[in-house]
Amino acid sequence: MAELRERFWERYALDELTQQEWEALCDGCGQCCLRKLEDEDTGDLAVLGLSCRLLDTHSCRCSDYDNRLAKVPDCTQLTPELAHQFKWLPHSCAYRRLAEGRKLAGWHHLICGDPERVHRKGISVRSFAIPETEVDEADLEDHIIAVIPVEG
Numbered sequence: 050m051a052e053l054r055e056r057f058w059e060r061y062a063l064d065e066l067t068q069q070e071w072e073a074l075c076d077g078c079g080q081c082c083l084r085k086l087e088d089e090d091t092g093d094l095a096v097l098g099l100s101c102r103l104l105d106t107h108s109c110r111c112s113d114y115d116n117r118l119a120k121v122p123d124c125t126q127l128t129p130e131l132a133h134q135f136k137w138l139p140h141s142c143a144y145r146r147l148a149e150g151r152k153l154a155g156w157h158h159l160i161c162g163d164p165e166r167v168h169r170k171g172i173s174v175r176s177f178a179i180p181e182t183e184v185d186e187a188d189l190e191d192h193i194i195a196v197i198p199v200e201g
């Protein structure tokens with residue numbers, strides 16, 4: 050497997066990264082794997098404290114990453130071409146940060162070398178995410194934890 054280039058996230062644009070570097074950018078927070086409800090009138094997104102059925106709520110990683118797009122139609126494959134749409138991702142997300150010209154956070158594993166820090170800092174969903182399979186569809190609105198306004 051090819052090595053990651055030194056501090057690649059600072060030295061190369063998102064569309065210049067290798068696939069391995071692109072994947073390594075993910076901080077493993079699992080926030081993008083929380084279910085969302087879209088307001089049909091405003092387009093705003095309500096984020097639920099419920100995780101996609103494929104999310105491992107301890108590691109906060111997808112349990113079937115290779116087949117995720119076939120198994121979960123709503124799953125979005127992040128690519129550099131979609132960087133202009135990253136506003137639906139959490140402010141903390143490494144892809145969104147770089148797309149907006151910000152730096153990686155000090156707790157990011159590429160900076161601190163510790164993949165557990167994202168959990169200890171409470172950035173990840175480990176401490177609260179409930180698998181969506183444990184909740185009745187009729188009760189989804191009871192689990193709204195945030196609303197992401199859609200900016201024009």
Ligand code: SF4
Pocket residue numbers: 074075076077078079080081082127138139141142143144
């Ligand atoms: S929100 Fe961003 S950093 Fe967090 S799991 Fe999703 S893609 Fe990775």
Ligand code: SF4
Pocket residue numbers: 081082083101102103104105110111112113114117118121124125
């Ligand atoms: S399929 Fe995997 S990557 Fe996609 S939202 Fe679900 S847990 Fe996240």
